Amino acid sequence: MTSYDALLLLSFGGPEGPDDVIPFLENVTRGRGIPRERLEQVGEHYHLFGGVSPINQQCRDLKAAIEADFKAGGVDLPVYWGNRNWDPYLADTVRRMKDDGIRRAAAFVTSAYSCYSCCRQYLDDIDRARAEVPGAPEIDKLRIYYNHPGFVEPFVEAARAALDRLPAELRDEAHLAFSAHSVPLSQPGQERYNAELNDVSALVAERAAPGHRWALVYQSRSGPPSQPWLEPDIVDHLDTLPGQGVRAVVNVPIGFVSDHMEVKYDLDVEASNRAAELGLAFERAATPGHHPRFVSMVRELLLEREDAEETGDGGGERPALGALGPRPDRCPAGCCTRGNQ
Structure with missing residues (x-):
């Protein structure tokens, strides 16, 4: 009941x-x-x-x-x-x-x-x-x-599918770019956010493409240039890859639950177009959706x-993959409060 x-x-x-x-x-x-x-x-x-x-x-x-x-x-x-x-x-x-x-x-x-x-x-x-x-x-x-198997497993499946869509001769060397919405460095909790993103990106990379190079990048920043946000931006990251000998990229939008506008425009239009200009094969993995x-x-x-x-004691199994373990069942009072943000 x-x-x-x-x-x-x-x-x-x-x-x-x-x-x-x-x-x-x-x-x-x-x-x-x-x-x-x-x-x-x-x-x-x-x-x-x-x-x-x-x-x-x-x-x-x-x-x-x-x-x-x-x-x-x-x-x-x-x-x-x-x-x-x-x-x-x-x-x-x-x-x-x-x-x-x-x-x-x-x-x-x-x-x-x-x-x-x-x-x-x-x-x-x-x-x-x-x-x-x-x-x-x-x-x-x-x-x-973010590290529940029900969130991780669809991304593993989607990353593998995106790799399979690349030309066969490029799959084994493809670079994985995990992307998430950037936030200001002044935002409460951004350090934990960054750590969680790194943790789950490593999980997905290990399961979907062991041995492939990968990086965590950010997208969709909206603040003034004078305000520092989490970096690098995905387009800036793509610009560095040809000089490293990279020929193919799989973008995994690890920060997103579904294919909303930051995915459809910032990745499927902006990032995809920039990859084409750079001569990079580019595939974007699906988000979990439904x-x-x-x-x-x-x-x-x-x-x-x-x-x-x-x-009565918060007991019971709380599945969580990766190094950081499950987050508390309830956020502590005052956790990530906005303050002056």
Whole structure:
């Protein structure tokens, strides 16, 4: 018997038509003083794809897959979906949950890592949404899962598939570039974020392409040039490879759960085009999306939390690969708080 009566799928959100693009970007950047011209420049990335981010449809697909997995696994819970930055907005979803009689929900966030923007910001958003809804259900975020087998295994499979798409004569020498969204060096938790990314990249490289050279790189930075962010940028990294004798690259977007705009534009357009200019064969591995192993991980994380509550001491198995071990079942109070960020 579960102590939760719903699962909340919590994601970033994205525009679903040309008229949504600028309002969406205003939501994302609110309070950061980003000039309108910059928003319009970024908006052009979305307009290349009809003004539609893939992320909302990917959330619909993931929600449907979780519901099917729950049914097959004997978990009788409804699944709700809310976004931070676009419809369905989180506060609206929390209101619907309350009206449906939901009293306590577990939240699965489509962000696998630690740091302020990957984890704490979602906790803050949950608190803010609940504050808008009198009588809102209790909502507990499930733990960080970047090194859970259900996240690692789909990336191993995808990296192998990308290697297989390269010309046969280049596969054995291909370089792996693991990429993740850059964050400012001043962001709380960025050291842990960087360590987690290195840990899981090593795991995937060892399993998918033992003996191949690999590097962790970053992408999609949006701050002013004067503000230091995690580096190197993937395009800058690609520029260094021909001089090292590299002829083929497999890009593994290890920092991402699904193929949203930072993947579709920053990798499939910008990085891919730069690789072509440099004469590099380039293949991009798929993200987990709604891979069956990733979907089953959601149920496992939910049942793991249930087991921890039943034991009363955080006991029970918490699968985690790599050197860093599992993150705490619940983030400590004050972990990765924004402060002056």
